[in-house]
Amino acid sequence: MSDLRDLSIADAAEALGKGETSSVELTNACIAAIEANRVLNAFITETPDLARARAKESDARRAKGDAKGPMDGVPIAMKDLFCTEGVRTTAGSHILENFVPTYESTVSANLRDHGAVMLGKANMDELAMGSSNITSYYGPVKSPWTRLGANVDLVPGGSSGGSAAAVSGRLAIAATGTDTGGSIRQPASFTGIVGMKPTYGRCSRWGTVAFASSLDQAGPLTRTVEDAAIMLQAMAGHDPKDSTSLPFDLPDFRAACVPNVKGMKIGIPKEYTLDGMPAAIKTLWEQGVEWLHDMGAETRDVTLPHTKYALPTYYIVAPAEASSNLARYDGVRYGLRVEGDSLDEMYELTRAAGFGAEVQRRVLIGAYVLSAGYYDAYYVKAQKVRSLIFKDFSDAFEDVDVLLTPTAPSAAFALGEKMDDPIAMYLNDVFTVPASLAGLPAISVPAGLDGDGLPLGLQLIAGVCQEQKLFRAASALEAAASFSAKPGGV
Amino acid sequence: MPLSKDDVQKIAFLARIRVPEERLDAIAGELNGIIGWVEQLAEVETGDVEPMTSVVAMPAPLRDDVVTDGAIADKVTANAPDPIGPFYAVPKVVE
Missing domain, CATH: 3.90.1300.10 (Amidase signature (AS) domain)
Incomplete structure (x- = not known):
């Protein structure tokens, strides 16, 4: 072969x-x-x-x-x-x-x-x-x-x-x-x-x-x-x-x-768009809606009102958890060690040498949002907004089976x-x-190529443990898109 | 209130990451950019909303209180930077 x-x-x-x-x-x-x-x-x-x-x-x-x-x-x-x-x-x-x-x-x-x-x-x-x-x-x-x-x-x-x-x-x-x-x-x-x-x-x-x-x-x-x-x-x-x-x-x-997807209900969340987003992505998204509609799905607009807060929520929750998880890299039990005159100096030098700029940035953000006096204002607040984001989805899935977005x-x-x-x-x-x-x-x-010949994907999202619905809708989307492009030289 | 150089120094110590003096201003700028951006969450009304704790509500699983492994000190310390026998070694902590 x-x-x-x-x-x-x-x-x-x-x-x-x-x-x-x-x-x-x-x-x-x-x-x-x-x-x-x-x-x-x-x-x-x-x-x-x-x-x-x-x-x-x-x-x-x-x-x-x-x-x-x-x-x-x-x-x-x-x-x-x-x-x-x-x-x-x-x-x-x-x-x-x-x-x-x-x-x-x-x-x-x-x-x-x-x-x-x-x-x-x-x-x-x-x-x-x-x-x-x-x-x-x-x-x-x-x-x-x-x-x-x-x-x-x-x-x-x-x-x-x-x-x-x-x-x-x-x-x-x-x-x-x-x-x-x-x-x-x-x-x-x-x-x-x-x-x-x-x-x-x-x-x-x-x-x-x-x-x-x-x-x-x-x-x-x-x-x-x-x-x-x-x-x-x-x-x-x-x-x-x-x-x-x-x-x-x-x-x-x-x-x-x-x-x-005959009989499936596909939700189109209107919040999934961004200023300055390339037209090719918007067009492909509309194409995706049309494909699933033509295959017998019922498509309808839905709203997920807290979408714009998801990214700032994530950039509190993820760095907070990272700063806690990454405390294990202390130069003692495994991983890099940079010697110092005291235990604290060994920790500080090890972590300064061992972590790159982005990891350090996130650990610092995390340490700050979890520090005394700020925990409620940042971490607890973010986990509350996270509940609202979860509720947005739960409400949407009362009416639809899956969501389609870029x-x-x-x-x-x-x-x-x-x-x-x-x-x-x-x-x-x-x-x-x-x-x-x-x-x-x-x-x-993978659903299409942009004007430069680069691939673009469409995303499907389903409810908790609804992977079967996700695979069903994704199979239909895949069949409709029939994406066959490969990178050069392959 | 934006983070000052001193604040960054304090946070860096909490995180046990040594930040050279000449980088403090630049890092304060980066952190203030990110914190200023995440503070938009203040505009969300979260009065009686419970913080999210899990995706699927389920009780914390309990296991039988029995020994399931042990006697693997060599495996546990296999990646230690400077072990002495089956022990981790660190700089002197008590004067």
Whole structure:
């Protein structure tokens, strides 16, 4: 087979099942592509030996008739936020440069137990804080996409930028990501792939380097909606080691991938627009509404009145939780240590050297909003507004099944753009943050190209634990959009 | 009231991040930009709204009070920067 790396998970599983290819062959094709595309900087740590060993084991299982399902033998990239036993896990930070976990995160263990083959640890924004993968200590990721007729390096989005570049550049069949305010969906939109964040609590956070614990949620980056369903099925599930893990059996996500929205009610929230948003995004959104309407869905306008407060709410809640979570990096138990004359000096010098500028900024904001006298005015206030945002969604879902919005307010931008103003960078997540704050499942589906030939995604959001509705509507959107563009050279 | 240089110094100590003197003004500017922007939340009426605590209301799970692991000191200290035997080592704390 000539285009092994271009296979979806579903097609790879079928080809493996029929003996048309082997996991070793698929894995070797991906390893060769990773080595030929190091200029993208999609991986922090490549694990070709481990990948080949797991591929061999997968082929041996299959030969004995013990294949474990559609992920068995499929080569994937693992975001470097998931602790992997015996494999360095940096979270994109200097402070964890030499950290080799002695345990495996639940999500990566689940995938391993389903037979998935890990190709390496994907690059990411430092400690998952960023929207363009430029905050990584290990250098920015270059998107495999370029603007028509221009030779400017573009960002892949972030924080799961290495994962998105690997999947869209055909270096891996799929990848894991994590999404705190949009870190799966925004890079998926920028690179023309599918990115899905399930309901908060579907995927265990155990063994995943923490950013903002009430928001962090793992999910898949894939090239089809069905693949997202297949991969989520393997990643998710109740885990007693995470007290916020949902104690529910998983529904059959793949079975929900039916491109039929007849009778479904799709809400169009009028607040999901931004001054200066490119016309191409508005046009694509209108096109999306029309597609679903033409396929038999009932579309109606809804209002989510607190949407404009979602981003400022997020930039209190997330830094507050980050400043608390990141207190663990003290130079004592693991990670970087910079010696000092006193314990406090050791802490201060270690953290000044170990954290990059954006992480320091957020930890300082967090320390401030949680400090004595300000906690109620900032953190408690933000958690109250968060309740109102959740209520906006709950009210909307009384009338509709899913919501359709743009994923991001722009296409991918150039490396070096938007770098001076933190708030301009934060605006990347303006359409993804509300669902994060409310803990709702959401998915970005590649739906079209802008005038520069760059991909644009549309986002669908569903109610708590309504992933099946999400996959159904996303399958229909995917079928209507029939997005087939690939980055140059792929 | 915008944060002063002294405020930033105090916050940096709370966060245990050493900020060089010559960076304090620039960081005060950045933090004031962000804090000024998030303060728009003050205009939202939240009188009797409860702060959000969870997505799915469920009681905190309890587990049996039993030992489930242990005797793995070597694993626990495997990544310690400067361990002495099965212990973490830090600069002298008590004079």
